Amino acid sequence: MGYWLMKSEPGEFSIDDLMNMPGQTEHWDGVRNYQARNMMRDAMKTGDRVFFYHSNCKEPGIVGIMEVVRESYPDFTAFDPDDKHFDPKSDPDKPRWFMVDVRFVEKFPRTITLKELKQRPELEQLALVRRGNRLSIMPVTEEQWRFILGLL
DNA sequence: GCCAACGTTGGC
DNA sequence: GCCAACGTTGGC
Numbered sequence: 001m002g003y004w005l006m007k008s009e010p011g012e013f014s015i016d017d018l019m020n021m022p023g024q025t026e027h028w029d030g031v032r033n034y035q036a037r038n039m040m041r042d043a044m045k046t047g048d049r050v051f052f053y054h055s056n057c058k059e060p061g062i063v064g065i066m067e068v069v070r071e072s073y074p075d076f077t078a079f080d081p082d083d084k085h086f087d088p089k090s091d092p093d094k095p096r097w098f099m100v101d102v103r104f105v106e107k108f109p110r111t112i113t114l115k116e117l118k119q120r121p122e123l124e125q126l127a128l129v130r131r132g133n134r135l136s137i138m139p140v141t142e143e144q145w146r147f148i149l150g151l152l
Numbered sequence: 153g154c155c156a157a158c159g160t161t162g163g164c
Numbered sequence: 165g166c167c168a169a170c171g172t173t174g175g176c
Contacts, residue, residue, distance in 0.1 A: 009174090033159075056174050114175080132157045134173050 002048040003140040004039070005062070005128060006102075007055040015052045015064045015107055024104035025069060029077045030085040032097060036137040041072040041098040043139070050102060051140065051148070053128070054111070061113035062148065070101035112151050122147050 006028065008014070018026055031037055048068040054060060074095035078087040090096035118129045127138040140148075 007174090035159095060175070134158060136173085 002043065002045055003050075003142060003145040004044065004048060004068075005051040005053055005138050005140050006066075007053045007136045009056045010054045011057065014054065015104070018052070018066065018102070018104045019107065021104075025101055027070075027075075027099050027101050029075050029099045031075070031099065031136060032085060032087065033136060036135055037098055039137050039139065040100050044068050044071065044100050046071055049105070049145070051145075055136075059111050059113055061111040061116070062108070063111050064107040065105040066102040067105050068100050069103045072098040072100055075099040108152060110152070112148060116151065117148070120147070120151075 013026075018024060028040070031040060046068055050066045050068065051062045052064045052066055053062050074092070075085070075090075075097040077083040077085045078090035078095065078097045079092055080086055081088075085097075087096060114128070117123055117126070123129055123144060126140065126144055127133050127135055
């Protein structure tokens with residue numbers, strides 16, 4: 001099984017929003033970064049576990065867990081001129097952007113804050129805490145995954 | 153709101 | 165293919 005971390009601004013889409021979706025499931029649209037896209041398109045598999053990270057907010061950190069329930073397919077928001085994430089260069093016949101579907105699994109009793117994650121030498125290699133890293137989707141090793149859960 | 157870090161764009 | 169200009173991310 002693969003492990004991941006995905007960021008979202010809670011003002012845009014929070015873990016509570018995911019909980020309240022029909023089937024507690026939503027497509028992870030709007031990713032417009034090639035590295036992040038490649039991970040979704042090529043590496044994320046059904047059943048993979050994903051940390052839900054709240055970014056650009058008062059208390060940035062990991063707030064819960066979700067699960068990949070559908071593997072990559074074209075991000076249709078790129079085709080819609082009225083959509084915030086419209087990209088005229090993405091053609092329905094040759095889509096540039098992809099997404100996966102995720103389902104809510106668990107909301108933590110508290111946020112595991114970025115501050116806390118940064119203080120742990122065990123997580124030095126985690127992309128999230130590396131200087132200047134802005135990737136919105138990143139892999140997490142099994143060891144890192146277990147260690148982070150142990151912080152709760 | 154500031155700004156450092158990074159990715160993308162486009163002229164040459 | 166280089167690189168300056170610009171836009172975005174996201175912590176603080």
